Amino acid sequence: MMSDIDNSVVVYGAGYSVYVRIVRIVLAEKGVSYELVPVDVFAQEGLPADYIARHPFGRIPAFSHGGFDLYETTAVTRYIDESFDGPALQPQATRERARMNQIIAMLDNYAYGPMVWDVYVQRMEPPEGQHPDEAKIADGLAKTRRFLIALTDLVGDRLWLAGDTPCLADFHAAPIFDLFQQAPEGAAMLAEFPSLVAWWERIKVRPSVAAALA
Numbered sequence: 001m002m003s004d005i006d007n008s009v010v011v012y013g014a015g016y017s018v019y020v021r022i023v024r025i026v027l028a029e030k031g032v033s034y035e036l037v038p039v040d041v042f043a044q045e046g047l048p049a050d051y052i053a054r055h056p057f058g059r060i061p062a063f064s065h066g067g068f069d070l071y072e073t074t075a076v077t078r079y080i081d082e083s084f085d086g087p088a089l090q091p092q093a094t095r096e097r098a099r100m101n102q103i104i105a106m107l108d109n110y111a112y113g114p115m116v117w118d119v120y121v122q123r124m125e126p127p128e129g130q131h132p133d134e135a136k137i138a139d140g141l142a143k144t145r146r147f148l149i150a151l152t153d154l155v156g157d158r159l160w161l162a163g164d165t166p167c168l169a170d171f172h173a174a175p176i177f178d179l180f181q182q183a184p185e186g187a188a189m190l191a192e193f194p195s196l197v198a199w200w201e202r203i204k205v206r207p208s209v210a211a212a213l214a
C-alpha cells in the first residue's frame with residue numbers, strides 16, 4: 001500500500017558549493033537518500049525567482065524534509081543527525097560537543113572566507129579577465145595561519161577534530177580544506193601542520209567525502 005506520508009528529502013543548491021557539499025556529506029554518512037534540485041547561486045541570470053521564498057538571504061543550500069523547510073547549514077546538519085537513523089554525528093559528552101560547535105563556528109567565521117575566497121578563488125579561479133589579487137591571497141594566508149594554529153591546538157592528538165569518531169565538525173571542515181589545499185600556497189601552508197595533514201588524509205578518502213568533493 002502506498003503511504004501518503006511525505007518523507008522526501010530535498011537539497012537545493014549546486015555541487016560546487018562548500019556548504020551544499022557539507023550537507024551532502026552528512027546525508028551520505030547517515031545513509032539518507034535525497035534529491036538535489038539545482039540552484040546556481042552564481043548564474044548570470046541570477047537566482048530562480050521563487051528561490052528567495054526558500055532562502056531569503058539568497059544563499060545555498062536550502063533544505064526540505066517532508067515539507068519542513070530549513071536553511072543555514074549548521075541547523076540543517078544537526079537536524080539531519082537528530083532526525084535520521086545511522087551513526088550519531090555529534091558527540092554525547094558535553095565538552096566534546098562544545099568543542100565540535102566551537103570548531104564549526106571557527107570554520108564559518110575565521111576559515112571559510114580566507115581559505116576559500118581569499119586563497120582558493122583568487123589563486124585558482126580569479127574573476128574573469130582579472131589577475132589573482134596577491135594582497136588578498138597574502139591576507140587570506142595570514143588569517144588561515146592563525147586559524148590552523150588555533151585548530152591544531154584544540155585538536156591535540158585526537159584522530160578526528162572533536163573526538164574519537166568523525167563528527168559534524170569534520171564534515172564541515174572537509175570541503176573547505178579541499179579547496180584550500182588545491183592552491184599551491186594552501187598545500188604548502190597545510191604541510192606545516194602535520195596533525196592536520198594526517199586528518200586531511202583520513203577524511204578525504206571517506207566515501208561520503210570523496211563523492212561530495214568529486
Ligand SMILES: N[C@@H](CCC(=O)N[C@@H](CS)C(=O)NCC(=O)O)C(=O)O
Pocket residue numbers: 017018019020041058059060061071072073074
Ligand atoms: N550561512 C550560510 C552560508 C551559505 C553560503 O555562503 N553559501 C554560498 C555558496 S558555498 C553562497 O550561497 N554564496 C552566494 C553569495 O555569497 O552570494 C549557511 O550556513 O548555509
